[in-house]
Amino acid sequence: MPNGLWGPAVPNRPRRHGSGVPPPALKTVIIDRLAASGEGMAGDVALPYTLPGETVRARLSGKRGEMEAVLAAAPARVTPPCPHFGPGAQCGGCALQHMDRAALLAWKRARVEAAMLRAGFAVPPVHTHQSPPRSRRRARLALRRFADGLHFGFRQRRSHAVVPMEVCHILTLPLFTCARRFAEAAEGLLPKGAINADLVLTETDTGIDLMILGVDEGGLGLAEREALANFAEVADLARLSVGEIPLVTRTPPAMRWGKASVPVPQGGFLQATADGEAALRMAVCTGVGAVRSVADLFAGIGTFSLPLAATGARVLAAEGAPDAVSALRTGAASAGLAVDVLRRDLFTDPIAAEDLAAFEAVVFDPPRAGAAAQAAAIAEAGVPLVAAVSCQPGTLARDLRAFSAAYDLTALTVVDQFLWSGHIEVVAILRRRHVNSS
Numbered sequence: 001m002p003n004g005l006w007g008p009a010v011p012n013r014p015r016r017h018g019s020g021v022p023p024p025a026l027k028t029v030i031i032d033r034l035a036a037s038g039e040g041m042a043g044d045v046a047l048p049y050t051l052p053g054e055t056v057r058a059r060l061s062g063k064r065g066e067m068e069a070v071l072a073a074a075p076a077r078v079t080p081p082c083p084h085f086g087p088g089a090q091c092g093g094c095a096l097q098h099m100d101r102a103a104l105l106a107w108k109r110a111r112v113e114a115a116m117l118r119a120g121f122a123v124p125p126v127h128t129h130q131s132p133p134r135s136r137r138r139a140r141l142a143l144r145r146f147a148d149g150l151h152f153g154f155r156q157r158r159s160h161a162v163v164p165m166e167v168c169h170i171l172t173l174p175l176f177t178c179a180r181r182f183a184e185a186a187e188g189l190l191p192k193g194a195i196n197a198d199l200v201l202t203e204t205d206t207g208i209d210l211m212i213l214g215v216d217e218g219g220l221g222l223a224e225r226e227a228l229a230n231f232a233e234v235a236d237l238a239r240l241s242v243g244e245i246p247l248v249t250r251t252p253p254a255m256r257w258g259k260a261s262v263p264v265p266q267g268g269f270l271q272a273t274a275d276g277e278a279a280l281r282m283a284v285c286t287g288v289g290a291v292r293s294v295a296d297l298f299a300g301i302g303t304f305s306l307p308l309a310a311t312g313a314r315v316l317a318a319e320g321a322p323d324a325v326s327a328l329r330t331g332a333a334s335a336g337l338a339v340d341v342l343r344r345d346l347f348t349d350p351i352a353a354e355d356l357a358a359f360e361a362v363v364f365d366p367p368r369a370g371a372a373a374q375a376a377a378i379a380e381a382g383v384p385l386v387a388a389v390s391c392q393p394g395t396l397a398r399d400l401r402a403f404s405a406a407y408d409l410t411a412l413t414v415v416d417q418f419l420w421s422g423h424i425e426v427v428a429i430l431r432r433r434h435v436n437s438s
Ligand SMILES: C[S@@+](CC[C@H](N)C(=O)[O-])C[C@H]1O[C@@H](n2cnc3c(N)ncnc32)[C@H](O)[C@@H]1O
Pocket: 269, 270, 271, 298, 299, 300, 301, 302, 303, 304, 318, 319, 320, 321, 324, 344, 345, 346, 347, 348, 365, 366, 367
């Protein structure tokens, strides 16, 4: 066991198993795989902080176990960089800091390849990108009172308990610093009494957008409003909101994409890291290539619509969230780009095949649940080129089955922008096979 890894020399936090209830007996088990959550699995028992191939001593209780010691470590095991990670603190921000980053990326890539095979495709060479530590530009953190004062942090895995955070290896430094400064000043910023707030932070191109949840805006006194405004000034925030209500807007939070300046709605969707966004955009735009018309479905604020429009393509962007729709319209207008923005619930009211048939390409990027009905309509339309973007290989595989009879998977990009978690982003480029009409 290399120094610093968990093993007999580093005893884990004592477990509470209820008064008088003996803890489950220690067993030696071999980990056979990682679940999508990043937890090691021994058969059907989940053991956090373990890796495939490892022999560990653990207390098993039903379908879950608590690893007590690693008896034989996997070659991919490394010393986790963060003191809050692991069976001791159990910060829920990361699941896999004990895994070498190259091995982590290889595991994610293998899951995507397996999903594509399940969907019925031959897998082309795969491009990969991994975001570096300290690059996550949006987060929701809990602010809570502890015996020694106010602290902020992520919740523990599978629990509402908050792990006070001294350092963070995933958040960008400006985001982490902003949360720390807010926690330090919070006694004077928020109404007295139990503080039970969440901080939603987004680092935009014009500054940090901070939204405080769990605090009643109407209950803020003049002194607290002034203190919050002062905090926004001192911390150089772009905007500070309490719930949905912007209290201070020093500069409108916005993304600058090419010539476009796109307002960022409060708590709106933005890809998790700037470099991840660039890798996804590159994969989509290169995959789509030079086309005259493209539909971008689940378009958000235009991460793909705007650069596609900048190539000269006529773009139809469809999105369900009203604030994203209006942001995308403003962004397109700011750069003089011709984007037709449609507000539509694509789950209950997918765009029909006959309306998609006129497009040379379709991009779709649904939430984790996927977009079964919309994907079926795109496949039925016979669009020549499809870029499917997804954060869930399982639902992506299900949605892409509709294409396997008539399309080839010609490019596959795996983007690991949620470093040290089980999450994956994928861009799959599908080309319709030529049909011999004779
Ligand atoms: C994964 S995000 C992708 C956004 C955008 N493509 C990007 O990369 O920034 C999914 C988007 O789908 C939108 N969405 C969720 N449910 C929807 C629905 N039923 N109909 C239309 N859009 C929906 C969300 O508001 C969000 O903007």
